[in-house]
Amino acid sequence: MLAVLGFPLLGGAFLAKWGNRRWAPEFNSAASLLTLVSAILLALRVLLHGPMIVFHEQFFIDSFNVFLVVLTAFVAFTTTIFSRPYMRNEQVLSGLTNYQLRLYHSMYQIFCFTMLLALTTNNLGILWVAMEGATLATVLLVSLYRTRESLEAAWKYFILCGVGIAQALFGTILIYFAAEKVLGAGGTALLWTHLNAAKGSLEPTVLSIAFVFLLVGYGTKVGLVPLHSWLPDAHAEGPTPVSAVLSGLLLNVALYAVVRGKILVSGALETRFADNLMIAFGLLSVLTAAFLLWKQKDIKRLFGYSSIEHMGLMTFAFGIGANFAGLLHMTVHSLTKSAIFFAVGHAAQHSGTKSMDKITGLIKSPAVGWGLMLGGLAILGMPPFGVFTSEFLILTHAMQSHPWATPILLVALGVAFAAIFGRVQSMVWGESKGMALPHAPAYLPIMIHLAIVLVLGLYIPRHLAQWYNDAARLIG
Amino acid sequence: MAGQFINLLASILLLLAFAMLSQRRIKLLVSLFMIQGLTLFTNTIVIASTTGQAHLYYSALLTLSLKVVILPWILFRMIRQLNVEWDVETLINIPSTMLAGIAIVIVSFNLALPISHLAGTITRGTIGIAMACVLLSLLMMITRSKAISQVIGFLSMENGLFFAATSTTYGMPMVVELGVALDVLVGVLILGVFFFQIREKFESLDLKHLEKKEE
Numbered sequence: 199m200l201a202v203l204g205f206p207l208l209g210g211a212f213l214a215k216w217g218n219r220r221w222a223p224e225f226n227s228a229a230s231l232l233t234l235v236s237a238i239l240l241a242l243r244v245l246l247h248g249p250m251i252v253f254h255e256q257f258f259i260d261s262f263n264v265f266l267v268v269l270t271a272f273v274a275f276t277t278t279i280f281s282r283p284y285m286r287n288e289q290v291l292s293g294l295t296n297y298q299l300r301l302y303h304s305m306y307q308i309f310c311f312t313m314l315l316a317l318t319t320n321n322l323g324i325l326w327v328a329m330e331g332a333t334l335a336t337v338l339l340v341s342l343y344r345t346r347e348s349l350e351a352a353w354k355y356f357i358l359c360g361v362g363i364a365q366a367l368f369g370t371i372l373i374y375f376a377a378e379k380v381l382g383a384g385g386t387a388l389l390w391t392h393l394n395a396a397k398g399s400l401e402p403t404v405l406s407i408a409f410v411f412l413l414v415g416y417g418t419k420v421g422l423v424p425l426h427s428w429l430p431d432a433h434a435e436g437p438t439p440v441s442a443v444l445s446g447l448l449l450n451v452a453l454y455a456v457v458r459g460k461i462l463v464s465g466a467l468e469t470r471f472a473d474n475l476m477i478a479f480g481l482l483s484v485l486t487a488a489f490l491l492w493k494q495k496d497i498k499r500l501f502g503y504s505s506i507e508h509m510g511l512m513t514f515a516f517g518i519g520a521n522f523a524g525l526l527h528m529t530v531h532s533l534t535k536s537a538i539f540f541a542v543g544h545a546a547q548h549s550g551t552k553s554m555d556k557i558t559g560l561i562k563s564p565a566v567g568w569g570l571m572l573g574g575l576a577i578l579g580m581p582p583f584g585v586f587t588s589e590f591l592i593l594t595h596a597m598q599s600h601p602w603a604t605p606i607l608l609v610a611l612g613v614a615f616a617a618i619f620g621r622v623q624s625m626v627w628g629e630s631k632g633m634a635l636p637h638a639p640a641y642l643p644i645m646i647h648l649a650i651v652l653v654l655g656l657y658i659p660r661h662l663a664q665w666y667n668d669a670a671r672l673i674g
Numbered sequence: 675m676a677g678q679f680i681n682l683l684a685s686i687l688l689l690l691a692f693a694m695l696s697q698r699r700i701k702l703l704v705s706l707f708m709i710q711g712l713t714l715f716t717n718t719i720v721i722a723s724t725t726g727q728a729h730l731y732y733s734a735l736l737t738l739s740l741k742v743v744i745l746p747w748i749l750f751r752m753i754r755q756l757n758v759e760w761d762v763e764t765l766i767n768i769p770s771t772m773l774a775g776i777a778i779v780i781v782s783f784n785l786a787l788p789i790s791h792l793a794g795t796i797t798r799g800t801i802g803i804a805m806a807c808v809l810l811s812l813l814m815m816i817t818r819s820k821a822i823s824q825v826i827g828f829l830s831m832e833n834g835l836f837f838a839a840t841s842t843t844y845g846m847p848m849v850v851e852l853g854v855a856l857d858v859l860v861g862v863l864i865l866g867v868f869f870f871q872i873r874e875k876f877e878s879l880d881l882k883h884l885e886k887k888e889e
Contacts, residue, residue, distance in 0.1 A: 357828070
């Protein structure tokens with residue numbers, strides 16, 4: 199448990215000093231690998247012995263968050279492997295200084311630390327602090343290149359998410375207010391385990407106001423429409439490894455915070471108020487993002503909008519109670535989207551541009567071309583990839599409980615398919631104008647991610663399914 | 675007696691929020707922010723002494739050191755270095771902003787009504803004001819175009835949230851308050867670096883110069 203949080207924190211402090219050395223990328227990977235190993239050990243413990251509460255009940259691990267901890271640690275690790283040659287190329291191509299490299303490596307680890315803290319903490323207040331910390335760390339990462347565009351994106355990101363997350367703090371205060379009546383003042387009234395035990399007796403009016411604030415606040419970070427406008431900018435202007443972890447991990451963690459809130463509020467309220475709000479926001483996001491996909495010219499913005507679409511889909515899934523499908527979709531989306539960003543990063547370096555009109559013939563370097571092609575097909579929900587399974591499950595569940603929503607979803611998915619498929623095809627095939635890169639790209643992360651998504655599409659191992667079921671039951 | 679004093683301080687906070695909304699000089703804006711912090715500190719001390727909540731003294735001290743000393747010091751130093759001390763911001767239509775502000779106050783009092791009914795604290799009358807302060811700061815962030823004013827708006831929103839926490843529940847647990855304070859401090863330091871970078875690239879701190887990205 200300590201190790202999961204300790205390694206990234208120590209790694210971050212260490213890299214702040216020596217992050218510009220030649221071996222810094224390897225060290226970065228090593229720190230993430232150690233985090234991953236401890237996360238897996240933690241997961242095994244929870245699997246064998248059930249949920250655990252440690253350190254004066256300040257940390258709480260159950261099957262819902264432990265699976266996200268492992269996912270976060272895994273994607274963070276593979277991203278460091280990808281980032282090693284990517285950042286070396288960037289050093290040559292865009293002339294990053296030593297200071298910037300140090301900042302990058304250090305903030306990357308600190309970012310992982312804040313996400314893992316947000317996932318494992320039992321205290322809703324600390325959850326807020328960690329989310330804000332993650333914002334601050336990524337603001338620095340987004341503005342790394344110091345160009346006009348990246349500064350603008352980082353500013354927008356900071357202001358929007360700062361405002362959003364302030365709303366979430368207000369929501370947290372309200373929850374504390376309601377809980378204090380039942381649990382008494384002091385430390386325990388913000389501990390999620392205590393809140394969950396007493397959720398039936400919490401004051402419903404206050405909790406429903408609190409949930410609106412929480413959903414708006416953390417929803418800004420999830421990228422729900424209409425609070426999404428920071429997301430494509432931040433994805434487009436930061437270094438690509440950062441786009442990969444933003445899409446793959448940070449959005450998941452923010453959604454995790456929303457779902458934790460939802461469990462409490464649904465328990466306190468007799469109505470389906472929280473569910474309906476999530477359904478509305480989710481559907482709006484899916485639909486808006488799908489149509490906005492058509493207008494994109496920048497390849498990273500394109501996939502940024504695709505992330506909004508998928509986060510909307512997950513929010514919808516948790517809203518209608520398709521928890522199993524929602525969790526599965528979280529997993530496969532985060533794996534696929536980060537794989538796509540790995541391929542996109544190399545593609546942009548090859549072609550020297552992010553404009554989709556100018557990128558052609560990626561197939562010449564087969565791993566990038568096929569990576570983008572297969573990743574694109576996977577994210578669009580083509581069988582046999584895992585995204586197909588989860589989307590299919592969400593759709594069938596919607597058909598049973600909310601039939602009216604199914605056509606809307608189908609239209610949105612169809613529109614998104616047409617938008618992305620055409621673009622990807624024209625980028626992958628055709629004549630190549632790319633140049634060779636000074637450092638050979640890392641293909642392994644792309645292939646590993648896509649392979650896992652493929653396996654999950656064909657067959658979900660019994661233990662994993664069991665695990666998802668446990669977590670889905672917790673969400674209720 | 676103490677209750678009246680608290681109400682008085684709360685109304686001062688509300689007035690300050692309106693003053694910030696209409697203040698055009700950056701330096702005076704920072705001073706207003708400092709006075710807001712001071713009022714918040716006094717308020718917390720009064721609540722702490724009347725209710726005997728020991729941990730409120732600590733959070734009052736935290737407020738004093740962070741919001742009255744450290745943050746204004748950083749901000750003053752920053753505007754001196756950026757040489758924008760006496761910059762005047764062109765605000766479009768102060769009267770209509772004020773009217774919008776009044777509407778916000780009415781809405782927040784309505785929204786706070788069910789919460790104040792449930793609260794058992796002596797400060798329950800001020801919950802509406804706290805909510806109004808938060809939303810007024812939000813309005814300020816929307817109407818301003820200078821980077822520094824947006825940040826001051828952000829900070830005063832945090833002040834409003836702190837005020838809300840003290841008046842609904844006598845403050846959040848200490849560990850959370852410390853974490854929030856840390857985040858705010860780090861945030862301001864990062865933004866300070868940002869100001870210089872933005873000015874270097876855009877030759878201005880006016881965010882109107884940021885070209886609007888299409889959707």
